[in-house]
Amino acid sequence: MNSVVNCAVYENGRKVRDLDINHLEQMKILAGQLIWIGLLEPSQEMLAPLQRQFGLHELAVEDAYRAHQRPKLEVYGDTVFVVMKTCQWLDGELALGETCFFVGRGYLISVRHGKSLSYRSVRERCENVPGKLKKGEDFILYALMDFIVDNYFPVIDALEEKVEELEGAIFENRDQHRDILSEISILRRDLLAMRHAVAPLPDICQRIIRFDVPAMDKNTQPYFRDIYDHANILMDRIEALRETVKSVVDSKMLMVSMRQNEVMRKLAAWAAMLAVPTAIAGIYGMNFTNMPELTWRYGYFTVLGVIVVICLALYWRFKRSGWL
Amino acid sequence: MNSVVNCAVYENGRKVRDLDINHLEQMKILAGQLIWIGLLEPSQEMLAPLQRQFGLHELAVEDAYRAHQRPKLEVYGDTVFVVMKTCQWLDGELALGETCFFVGRGYLISVRHGKSLSYRSVRERCENVPGKLKKGEDFILYALMDFIVDNYFPVIDALEEKVEELEGAIFENRDQHRDILSEISILRRDLLAMRHAVAPLPDICQRIIRFDVPAMDKNTQPYFRDIYDHANILMDRIEALRETVKSVVDSKMLMVSMRQNEVMRKLAAWAAMLAVPTAIAGIYGMNFTNMPELTWRYGYFTVLGVIVVICLALYWRFKRSGWL
Amino acid sequence: MNSVVNCAVYENGRKVRDLDINHLEQMKILAGQLIWIGLLEPSQEMLAPLQRQFGLHELAVEDAYRAHQRPKLEVYGDTVFVVMKTCQWLDGELALGETCFFVGRGYLISVRHGKSLSYRSVRERCENVPGKLKKGEDFILYALMDFIVDNYFPVIDALEEKVEELEGAIFENRDQHRDILSEISILRRDLLAMRHAVAPLPDICQRIIRFDVPAMDKNTQPYFRDIYDHANILMDRIEALRETVKSVVDSKMLMVSMRQNEVMRKLAAWAAMLAVPTAIAGIYGMNFTNMPELTWRYGYFTVLGVIVVICLALYWRFKRSGWL
Amino acid sequence: MNSVVNCAVYENGRKVRDLDINHLEQMKILAGQLIWIGLLEPSQEMLAPLQRQFGLHELAVEDAYRAHQRPKLEVYGDTVFVVMKTCQWLDGELALGETCFFVGRGYLISVRHGKSLSYRSVRERCENVPGKLKKGEDFILYALMDFIVDNYFPVIDALEEKVEELEGAIFENRDQHRDILSEISILRRDLLAMRHAVAPLPDICQRIIRFDVPAMDKNTQPYFRDIYDHANILMDRIEALRETVKSVVDSKMLMVSMRQNEVMRKLAAWAAMLAVPTAIAGIYGMNFTNMPELTWRYGYFTVLGVIVVICLALYWRFKRSGWL
Amino acid sequence: MNSVVNCAVYENGRKVRDLDINHLEQMKILAGQLIWIGLLEPSQEMLAPLQRQFGLHELAVEDAYRAHQRPKLEVYGDTVFVVMKTCQWLDGELALGETCFFVGRGYLISVRHGKSLSYRSVRERCENVPGKLKKGEDFILYALMDFIVDNYFPVIDALEEKVEELEGAIFENRDQHRDILSEISILRRDLLAMRHAVAPLPDICQRIIRFDVPAMDKNTQPYFRDIYDHANILMDRIEALRETVKSVVDSKMLMVSMRQNEVMRKLAAWAAMLAVPTAIAGIYGMNFTNMPELTWRYGYFTVLGVIVVICLALYWRFKRSGWL
Ligand SMILES: [Mg+2]
Ligand SMILES: [Mg+2]
Ligand SMILES: [Mg+2]
Ligand SMILES: [Mg+2]
Ligand SMILES: [Mg+2]
Ligand SMILES: [Mg+2]
Ligand SMILES: [Mg+2]
Ligand SMILES: [Mg+2]
Ligand SMILES: [Mg+2]
Ligand SMILES: [Mg+2]
Ligand SMILES: [Mg+2]
Ligand SMILES: [Mg+2]
Ligand SMILES: [Mg+2]
Ligand SMILES: [Mg+2]
Ligand SMILES: [Mg+2]
Ligand SMILES: [Mg+2]
Ligand SMILES: [Mg+2]
Ligand SMILES: [Mg+2]
């Protein structure tokens, strides 16, 4: 696997030429030029020359190499270091990745980890609108962050669908043969992961918009406010889903209890209807010498009739009171 | 469907004439004049000339075209962009829509999406009070926002009524034949939707009141404080309803458990009263050769009496202890 | 019903004379004088001349007329507009009302709605301490707000007593014949109403103390801090009660489950003790030709003895393990 | 009961002489001197002369006389007024009291209400370290507050022990004969009371440390930070206990349900094992003329054997599946 | 046990020589030199000379001696006092300790309490990078805090594993023979302890980064931001675990209820299938003289057949409806 996905220099929003990352002398930042480097799970050795060339801070490089960070924005001198979680819905499961960006005047380096879509399509889209790409490295940062955030939406859609499908199954009592506890547990874990991915984004965008972050120009601020907006919409949906999942558990619990009640009542009703003939028959099964009814001509039929009448009466009462 | 609902120019609070949105030269903002445009789900092509004419930001126009935003207020240069959710109670269901406003010195454009009432009545009411309409575009914004917020109240009233009716049904045990779980789930969803519609409003109003938002004058501030107030009252009611719905679930659960207890006790009591004759009769149904009681003259009647006495004693005990 | 409860002019803390609200020329605010007007559910026509005379804002007057506001403090130019909820405990139920105040240099107008105590006693108490009344309209505002807040305490006392009585009844299992679910639901609603009445008060007092609110002098600040204090004590008690009510539901639920367990165990124990003789007797009730025990001299008594021994053994075991 | 517990004047950290509170002329604050007065539930008449002498605010004196305040710090001109809750663990119960302090340049007055330890020991400890006592009235305030806060710890220890003992009893199923619901309810009430006592302390200390509070010098700030620290540790422990109590209820509920399950299974298993012989015996107890098995030589023994085999098989199955 | 673990003086990032803590004259801070002292549960007598030598505040020394503090950062004049909780996973249990640091220009003193790893490895690692060690006492503070925080991760890993293992066991119903209530209770206690250890860290780091804390230089700020980051990641994981533990209890409860339902249904089904032959046989066990069926040739076999048919029909119905 080649770790250098792409590396090119742009001028006035148009690609000038591809660069070879191994030739550091090509990496010189010239006025009016913009170097855009895309890396995929690079080795420590690959990052070292870039660190020297662009003056990246060792702690930021360590984070970029090791991954497993929370989404964050950090300023090291003239460099902005941004970490984001990426996510996709693959084969019915949530697949997480991580991307970080080094941004400074004249360059942007993206470092991708884990499962995530390539940023080739973002690069192509940017190259198609030179008028915007010439806004510089902050616009590229926006384009990449926007791409990542846009990819959260289908995941949330999928989770929403799963929650709704599960809720429907529980309400319509179609969940007998499903392991709904695991399903709920997985949903909770996925929603928590999504929340950890999205929750820090509004603050990150606010910092870019409100404070003096290096390399971020005033005219790209509305773009980051757009991401801020998307992040808030996502947070609302995630929180709503979390609440719904919680209430699904309560609903299932209530449903189980209501069913239990029904079963208990049915059990009680039928038990009563079978216990009555048993008890009466038991009495006429006694072996006393002197039991006048036994010799009555229609004694047997009378008793049978009494049993039937009692059982029908019970049945009617239970039916009426809703136990059957 | 015509997307241009209305378009007119006002001067000193009085309508001067209707404008044709397709004649951009009519859209020139003259000193002392005010253009008020109302659109309904416009196409992208319809918005483009307005964007150029009034210098609207592309991201705001995109939001206005696509809808599905959270309520928000954004400032783009001299333009204020406001998004609000609209809602109505239609055929016993919550119907949601979205409206956004572009407001700048001398113009206001409203863009309506989804199910929502026409703003014609607002326009008429404004035209009837030229003394207020001459306050300008910020007063129109107030009038429209106030109209939207006023329409939240009947929805909350309807939800409140539903919650109370449901609570009553559960307490009086009249909910046997209702799918209360779905009803609760729908109530939760509706309340969540209302909350998402209302929750951002206090902040939006505060921003208009406290900060320097373009086109918003000092003398219209009390009006927005009035909306702020309404939004807070709505939020209180929504939160109270959410809490009540939660406690309704707890109540139902408790009621189910208490009923279960009752059923169990009744079942136990009747089981005992039928098991006693069965056991005793079983004993005298044994076929031992030497069972003296069998030959007693009143053996049978004695046993019958014993059974009746025991059963009555049990009945009395169960009655007294509340099991029956 | 006369809407003008009282209207008088004060000078140096002493009443000068009563005024007739219909003679607007009497309503002129003179230096060193203080007009105190008390209204009860006034009509819109009654409020209009006061609005003109004292320069009240139309939105405030609308709130004062319509009522159904949240407690709040609003500044309109030189006028302070304060809304408070009033409450009383009438015939074992919470009765809510609303009062609002217009305060400006030289005047205070109170407008009372719904069930609430008259402010006559406050006026009398104030007139008895001219040294304090001469502090002016802010002191009257304090005296009225203090009166309202003092009337919250007996209500909270009553609610506390109800909650404790209910908790006691549940713990001592004396709640069989009560509709505890409705009782809890009503308690929750009342506590929520009290919370809505009290929660905004600390902020209102803080604004009077900390910020430059018209007509509020420095030397009355400690008085409003006293109301602030009371409001906080009330909030603590309300929140504690809300928590207790929540835990009462949990306790009842737990108690129901524990009782259920007991019933189940008793049922199981007695079922076993009756099923054993039934089964054994059933066996010796079979009609096989060759059943040697049947012809034993003491077969019957042996079997009876075995049954008694088994039942006693079971009884002793169940007793020891706490099932009986 | 004498309300004046102690009253003395100090100079340079050493006691000069005791004062008689009834001789107001002795109460004059001289430069370099410090008057320390300790009162116990004083009458209103006793407080009046002190109010005049030290210029205390009437509202503060009212609070000091009436008690039932929340912990708070209030500044009235040059005087600081501090209220604290005191608590002790007496005979296995929480005993609450209240103490307030008036502190100004050259004097400190403590007013003690309800159950609380005497501050004599604090006075003695202070008199033993003149080097510290000469820091003045703010150091005495610290010493007294520190004493009160130190007395919270054994109470929290006792509550912690109770919670742990209760949790242990529930987990080991040793709680059959205890009224755990009342125990939990009392624990909740006590924890809530402790929380109300402790929660305002961090803010009170912060105000002394951060803001310009009269009579509080810079060099005593670290002492109040120490109290701040203790208050935070207490709050953490109280909150943790509250959470544990909540989870104890959940645990008990879960345990009850799990036991219920066990009982149900045992009941079901034994019911099955007794119902089988009953049913089979019933069949051979029928009185049909033509029942060939009845005349078989070993019919009876065969049936007995079948019953035993079926019961053993059932027993083994139930045992294996954990129902028995 | 020797309380002085290590004591040395450094210059330019390189160790100059070991010092003897008992020779106070060696403890003089020279320009360009750095004294690093490591103590392990020192006696009060050992701390006293250091207090005098470095001018440590008595309250800080008291905290350092007594331990049982919350994590905190306090500034006393030119000295920074930092307290941290240390933790390890020893023999499947959480072992807690405490360390505090005194940091001033030219010195750092660490005081270790309870179970915690020695800081020898940190010292060695620092001595290996003189280029960093020469940054001074703030870098050492970072190195030690980073070491402590890094040691939190394996503990959280262990807790996470335990929670997941427990969840799996519950979902797959493999938890019959475990005391899951105690396990959950211990997990809750451990997570609470971890939370108390980690929660104050972000604030501590922020104070070092944002405010003017003595002895903390600008160029070590990114290092403390790195700890800040780790603390936030830990907090996220702790909170997620706490939530998961809560949902595990809910899941277990739901599972118990669902199983209960199953048992009830099975019990009801089998009870019905055994009660039917019992009742029918009871009827033909009656001793009436005139019971025509008894004399039918195939009466017995017919009844047997009827019983079998009814039982099979019931079995099939119960099977189909999922009760069996
Ligand atoms: Mg949440
Ligand atoms: Mg939420
Ligand atoms: Mg939410
Ligand atoms: Mg919630
Ligand atoms: Mg939530
Ligand atoms: Mg809420
Ligand atoms: Mg709430
Ligand atoms: Mg909520
Ligand atoms: Mg609320
Ligand atoms: Mg709520
Ligand atoms: Mg809750
Ligand atoms: Mg609360
Ligand atoms: Mg609450
Ligand atoms: Mg609370
Ligand atoms: Mg509270
Ligand atoms: Mg609370
Ligand atoms: Mg609460
Ligand atoms: Mg709860």
Ligand SMILES: [Mg+2]
């Ligand atoms: Mg809490």
Ligand SMILES: [Mg+2]
């Ligand atoms: Mg808490």
Ligand SMILES: [Mg+2]
């Ligand atoms: Mg709480």
Ligand SMILES: [Mg+2]
């Ligand atoms: Mg907590």
Ligand SMILES: [Mg+2]
């Ligand atoms: Mg918590």
Ligand SMILES: [Mg+2]
């Ligand atoms: Mg919590």
Ligand SMILES: [Mg+2]
């Ligand atoms: Mg809590």
Ligand SMILES: [Mg+2]
């Ligand atoms: Mg909860």
Ligand SMILES: [Mg+2]
């Ligand atoms: Mg949490």
Ligand SMILES: [Mg+2]
């Ligand atoms: Mg959380």
Ligand SMILES: [Mg+2]
């Ligand atoms: Mg949480």
Ligand SMILES: [Mg+2]
């Ligand atoms: Mg939660």
Ligand SMILES: [Mg+2]
């Ligand atoms: Mg939580």
